[in-house]
Amino acid sequence: MVPYALIAEPDPHRAAGLLSLVAGEGLEGVLARDGAEAQEVVRQRNAPVLLVTDLALPRVDGFTLLTWLRERKDASATQVVVVTAFDELRVRAWQLKDALGIHSLLSRRAPVDTVRETVRRVLSGQRPLPAAPAEVSDEEEKRRLERIASMRLVDEGPPEAELQGLVTEVAHAFAVPVALLTLVLGDRQWFKAHVGLPPSLAKDRGTPRDWAFCHHVVQGRESLVVPDATRHPVFRDNPLVRDGIVGSYAGAPLVTPGGEVLGTLCVIDTRPLMLGTEDLAALRELARRVAGDLEMKSRGHPALKESVRAAKEPVLTEATALAQLREAIQALDVATLLVAPGRRPFACNAAMAELLGVPMDRFPGMPFDAFCQYVEGLTASPSGRVPELDLAAESSRGLHLTLALELPRPRRVRWVARPFPIPGGVAQLLTIIELGGVAPREERERGLRVDALTGLATRRTGEERLLREIGRCRRDGLPCGLLLVDLVGLGRINVTRGFDAGDQALRDVARRLDGVGGTSGFTVRWEGGTLLVALPGGDAVGVEALREQLLAETDAPLVHTAVAMVEGEEDPQGTLARAHATLARAKAERRARTTPG
Template identity: 75%
Template sequence: MAPYALIAEPDPTRAAGLLALITGEGLEGVVARDGAEAQEVVRQRNAPLLLVTDLALPRVDGFALLTWLRERGDATGTQVVVVTAFDELRVRAWQLKEALGIHSLLSRRAAPELMKDTVKRVLAGQRSTPPFLGEPTTEPEGPRLARIDSMRLVDEGPPDAELQALVAEVAQAFGVPVALLSLVLGDRQWFKAHVGLPPSLAKDRGTPRDWAFCHHVVQGRESLVVPDAARHPVFRDNPLVREGIVGSYAGAPLLTSTGEVLGSLCVIDTRPLMLGAEDLAALRELARRVAEDLEQKARARQGAQLQAQQAGQARQPPLPEGGALELLREAVRALDVPALLVAPGRRPYAGNGALADLLGLPAERIPGMSLETFCQHVAGLTADPAATLRQLDLASESSRGLHLTLALERPQPRRLRWVARPFPVPGGVAQMLTLSDLGGAPPPREERERLPRMDALTGLDTRRVGEERLLREIGRCRRDGVPFSVLLVDLVGLGRINMERGFDTGDAALRDVARRLEGLRAPPGFAVRWEGGALLLALPGIDAEAAEAVRQRLHAVLGTPKVVSASVSVEGEEDPQSTLARAQAALTRAKAELRSSHPG
């Protein structure tokens, strides 16, 4: 059969461009719009001479496609060029280039001349340089975040009813339990509208940014589809995937008329997602319309505010020169206490030198910031920016003030008191925000002792305490010349239980598994709440055969929550972290086998 080039690309316009490039090199080109279609082409025609593929393919992603291709005996000579918009996917693919047989990796934004030259070199048997060389892909965050601030998209009120109805319709149309309208902020993603989320995520209306699949949509400025997150080399360790909340994902960028990506309109399922290229195109079109609607509403809101301001100015005499806010500005500057004057409308108006020194923030920048941006800067100086950001705010205008305590880690460790007090000024209610230094952060030892040593839900040791005990017990067993094993257990479908039956039911199931483990241990063994739905049983003095017997006893109990498990024993002078890594790998294999035997 004649040699050919296979192009796996869901976007018709880009596929046509690649096809023209391939035919220009004298090769027959065949286009597949998703990974499953590409597999079918190979089955019918055998492996291609050249494969040009994206990594974010519908139905079967690019990583899975390449893995499958390399298992074929006729694919040893196939040259592979990967083109993708997503930096983290591209880096991971380069790390796996030998196993996946990748000869070149390019950014989606690579110039046509570079693409043409790369194809020529790959066909000539030359491998390319590492990714990112000379290819800046990440755009500055400032303009994008400023656009979100200027459109006033983030608020503390309930989700907009119209947007809620929209995401509910999207979830129903795509046949998935979860749909989100997600804005990607500095350190977190925030759900402007959502349907189908577990109660904890719905209450917080967001997650840390490094958990967010939507972060990749913003970074890549492209639609992202992850058909099977649990098997994906980039996303399988994501906390939302480990918890069973995200099994698959498809998201399209909310792109403004001026080119900023605000976030994503996305759909999520707990199972592998079988959306095709046409579905992805429909999601992109919906996201485009939503972005247009958000812009129109922002313009209307800004116009109404301007009219109201103009009407208010017409009714009230203008403040005299050196009026209330200007007088207060000078008073703030004279204070030795770090202070910020916030004008009506939650606009930072003036800060002083003490505030600038404390936060490492130039005083002249403050009047140009939104309050959200200011709070993001302060939260970024703490150990847990996402959690801190949820606390930081101004007082209610009718209250006597807001008082918070927070611990900074930068520029130097210290504890602060955040106090916001409202007061009337001509034209509205202003606020004075002061930050009082309560002294240095607790010493490391005191801080460690303050942390909880028992998991409140299960009554078991926390992971931090468990790791300390593991190190001690493994060392003791080595000195005494006795074996040491661990049993790692995961509650099957905890995320689904939480979503379908509520978190109280999920918590009860986890406590049940914890009691079963406690009943299997013999002193000095101990059980640990490891992470999420995973628990660990340490078995000092137990060899591999006896540990397997303990594991079988765990599964012999009928009528209790279903679990998947794996046991391993310490080998020789093996590092404890290596033992735990083998246990985690064995558990991952066991979970994969369970999914393949019970796909529903």
């Protein structure tokens, strides 16, 4: 097997930076968006030479991933670097570093050069440079609490109906019993809106801050997911976990447009929580919108209106103008670099970092000529001659150039620089736009969710939905059945009649299966010629009847089927493994019957 570095990181933009970093060390980088996906990569490729991982991973958390990895004989030489935003998780990991085989622990806020130097030292067997923890200062916390007070968000009245409706919809959307909109105060967390809480907590509308999972979100300023709190080394002794109120947690920060973290929008289950990266992204987006709405409502408070009228109109300076523009470009899907007067790169958005394969924090402070040299190094020109990359003349309407990039992947792009005046001089927006035949971001994301051949959900999307439905059925006391359908004759069709015929056969069966489970059921292209039909609420008799109906209506030699029912408190992954084992046995028996003896 080729040596590789495994990056376990849910955030695609940070992942791009880490992949670029390990590539600079001569390693192939392989990305896993959650802990379960990281385990699957290791099963397929054996253990990596380097693992860079967060501790707060969806589906399987970082502690569990590292424990599992160290149980493998081929992982004894794997070097591990942990990069996480959560100080208390990092402290606990340091206490367990020998058992977990951790070679270095870094804050998410560590400079990229520190991360790069740490990886180099770990790979070469040197002692990593000590990294001071980047904790929230007392001054930052004071400003945060003052902001909550000035917005007058805490009151003694009942929760607002609009916010109650929001958390109720969130709970339904994520198939969990509890959803909360919390404010993290000095010594407690306060529930501004809540659904599904036990009566005692609902009456108090809060808990001590020491108990609050949401405290970690505020401290880290990032989303936190704890798939199984009962086994988590940081949270398993939490009173809410011991009392059976919290079995799993996912929370996203309420970040105002001014950058203060007020609290969280979070979901809680009493059972393991199998949310995927797409679910967390949706939760983050909801939290961002709610924080913006709270900000707008606070401006309408009478006392605040009076203070605004009494205040002098703020003067727009170069610094404030650049800060406002920096916030604005973050919402753009087009790769954009903001250049301050004096040709100083000031900030870029995530799209630019992703397109060039460079972490976002590399751009501020980089000389513009150095930026141009970096882009020139990514070009595909065999002669080494490329259009002269530069900013536009300040009196012009803009500079437009076309060039071909080879790295991180081949594509043609348009370089566009546009000048505009701000206090203190002329700034420029530099955009790099992909040309010709490149799918928009929405289409690329859809390709990860929908199988292009059959139109069914992909395995990654389907597995996340399946695990949520299993959890829902368990809470509601309903059965849940799985039907695996394998096109055993697919390979033979491809060989004898061509791949077009094989693709058509697979589409025909997919079309037959799609929708057979009614409104709650769904079908997934699981792998190759295997499709999975999930039947939440379907009992064993109904699932078996569906299987027999399918065999009667389909060319029997073409498909083979296997049924598995969710049993008791069996782990959802165990149910999937048992379904696969059932199908494997059935296929082996079929081969034995059809192979000449």
